[in-house]
Amino acid sequence: xxxxxxxxxxxxPQIVYPCSSFVLKNERxxxxxxxxxxxxxxxxxxxxxxxxxxxxxxxxxGQPATWTSKYGSVTFNQxxxxxxxxxxxxxxxxxxxxxxxxxxxxxxxxxxxVNELEWIQYQLDNFQTVSEVTxxxxxxxxxxxxxxxxxLIADETGKSIxxxxxxxxxxxxxxxxxxxxxxxxxxxxxxxxxxDNLNGIPKRNTSxxxxxxxxxxxxxxxxxxxxxxxxxxxxxxxxxxxxKESFKTVWSIVYDIRNRSITFFTHSxxxxxxxxxxxxxxxxxxxxxxxxxxxxxxxxxxxKPYSPIENLSMMTASLTHLGFDEVLCRQLSEHQTxxxxxxxxxxxxxxxxxxxxxxMNEVGxxxxxxxxxxxQNFEEQKVVTGxxxxxxxxIGTMNRHIYGxxxxxxxxxxxxxxxxxxxxxxxxxGNPIEKYATFNSKRLTSQDQVxxxxxxxxxxxxxxxxxxxxK
Numbered sequence: 001x002x003x004x005x006x007x008x009x010x011x012x013p014q015i016v017y018p019c020s021s022f023v024l025k026n027e028r029x030x031x032x033x034x035x036x037x038x039x040x041x042x043x044x045x046x047x048x049x050x051x052x053x054x055x056x057x058x059x060x061x062g063q064p065a066t067w068t069s070k071y072g073s074v075t076f077n078q079x080x081x082x083x084x085x086x087x088x089x090x091x092x093x094x095x096x097x098x099x100x101x102x103x104x105x106x107x108x109x110x111x112x113x114v115n116e117l118e119w120i121q122y123q124l125d126n127f128q129t130v131s132e133v134t135x136x137x138x139x140x141x142x143x144x145x146x147x148x149x150x151x152l153i154a155d156e157t158g159k160s161i162x163x164x165x166x167x168x169x170x171x172x173x174x175x176x177x178x179x180x181x182x183x184x185x186x187x188x189x190x191x192x193x194x195x196d197n198l199n200g201i202p203k204r205n206t207s208x209x210x211x212x213x214x215x216x217x218x219x220x221x222x223x224x225x226x227x228x229x230x231x232x233x234x235x236x237x238x239x240x241x242x243x244k245e246s247f248k249t250v251w252s253i254v255y256d257i258r259n260r261s262i263t264f265f266t267h268s269x270x271x272x273x274x275x276x277x278x279x280x281x282x283x284x285x286x287x288x289x290x291x292x293x294x295x296x297x298x299x300x301x302x303x304k305p306y307s308p309i310e311n312l313s314m315m316t317a318s319l320t321h322l323g324f325d326e327v328l329c330r331q332l333s334e335h336q337t338x339x340x341x342x343x344x345x346x347x348x349x350x351x352x353x354x355x356x357x358x359x360m361n362e363v364g365x366x367x368x369x370x371x372x373x374x375x376q377n378f379e380e381q382k383v384v385t386g387x388x389x390x391x392x393x394x395i396g397t398m399n400r401h402i403y404g405x406x407x408x409x410x411x412x413x414x415x416x417x418x419x420x421x422x423x424x425x426x427x428x429x430g431n432p433i434e435k436y437a438t439f440n441s442k443r444l445t446s447q448d449q450v451x452x453x454x455x456x457x458x459x460x461x462x463x464x465x466x467x468x469x470x471k
Contacts, residue, residue: 017099018247020211020240021152022182023160024228030257032154033233034096037242040321041250043291046081047303048073050282056114057335058342059143065112069125072282078318080311082336083117090277091128092156094255095120099185103148104401106168109141116144130159137170146404152183156257162188182215184208211240230254266292275299308337352461354402358468365393366417373410378452411456412439437468
């Protein structure tokens with residue numbers, strides 16, 4: 001297939017991994033709201049117990065973290081009971097996550113580790129307050145299995161923080177007990193430039209910067225009206241919801257932190273459901289409820305016993321959707337239900353993280369970057385998660401970190417589109433007249449030669465750190 005077609009089709013969707021979240025707080029109330037925007041809408045609400053000994057899943061040579069949960073919690077899960085997307089513990093600590101493409105975790109630090117979603121459960125299991133989370137932030141490293149995310153955390157004192165892992169280090173942005181906070185899918189530093197400014201920003205909810213601007217605008221409106229309520233929080237979430245895209249809002253959550261209550265609804269089941277942590281027993285058994293149902297509204301006494309079969313079924317549906325195989329799903333699910341310490345794993349043997357560097361020696365050129373994992377996806381113009389970038393070049397080195405890929409063949413297409421026509425141009429002699437790079441040493445002499453085989457190479461953890469050479 002032609003590079004022209006590939007790049008045009010990649011450009012049109014402007015691949016995004018959206019979510020939106022905020023904390024509303026004053027002297028009376030604290031609400032944390034979250035829209036979870038994704039392509040997979042199944043999920044469980046899980047009650048997690050206190051006094052349970054746990055160990056992180058083995059992902060690489062090093063020491064998986066071990067701990068015993070001090071507090072019970074209620075979490076929203078797709079990837080098994082120990083890898084939530086967010087939740088609240090019995091002391092009122094809430095942790096939520098959102099995609100952040102600029103994330104670079106501290107994977108080479110010599111510390112005990114958890115993965116990016118185990119990190120959420122670790123905080124809920126161990127800490128009562130944001131201050132405790134902050135004090136312990138450097139004790140562990142995150143070794144991810146897939147996601148590039150940042151975290152929004154709040155507690156009953158009203159303190160809240162956003163934690164971003166940038167250049168391998170945690171960066172904390174804190175707000176005091178009377179200052180609201182919002183975040184979407186850009187860094188805090190980038191986002192705050194657009195609190196009152198929309199210059200050059202697409203005015204649609206698929207734009208993370210537009211959603212951030214809208215959240216800040218709504219916060220100012222509510223502060224003026226002094227209207228901080230669960231109803232107002234849900235109205236804010238509706239204002240930034242994505243309703244028709246492939247990445248749509250699949251569930252919306254409001255945590256009422258002072259009252260230890262969680263209310264939510266899903267895209268497919270619009271009735272609001274509520275659970276109050278003060279009415280739960282966190283010492284008896286792990287229980288759950290399906291997120292996508294409207295038959296039960298108050299869930300305090302409706303949770304059902306959670307079994308290894310339920311854990312495996314949901315995890316397999318979710319992780320195979322992300323490109324993991326069923327062998328890994330079975331092992332990871334068994335690990336979560338038995339909490340055994342492994343000395344190697346399916347992930348450590350057969351998955352890796354890309355660290356791709358591209359030298360940029362020119363300014364103001366249009367850059368395209370795409371990583372694709374199969375010939376079929378090459379033909380269908382589907383990149384790997386986190387494997388697409390377009391933008392304007394600056395002098396320096398561009399580093400791309402792509403986490404959780406299975407050992408195998410991957411194609412790379414990088415182009416400096418000097419003519420800004422979204423294609424690699426050739427002269428009459430069949431020589432490319434613009435800089436490009438691939439994972440293959442073969443030189444391309446026509447657009448018809450831009451195939452998966454001609455742009456790909458085999459990768460594993462042994463050769464996944466590389467400097468791309470321009471042609």
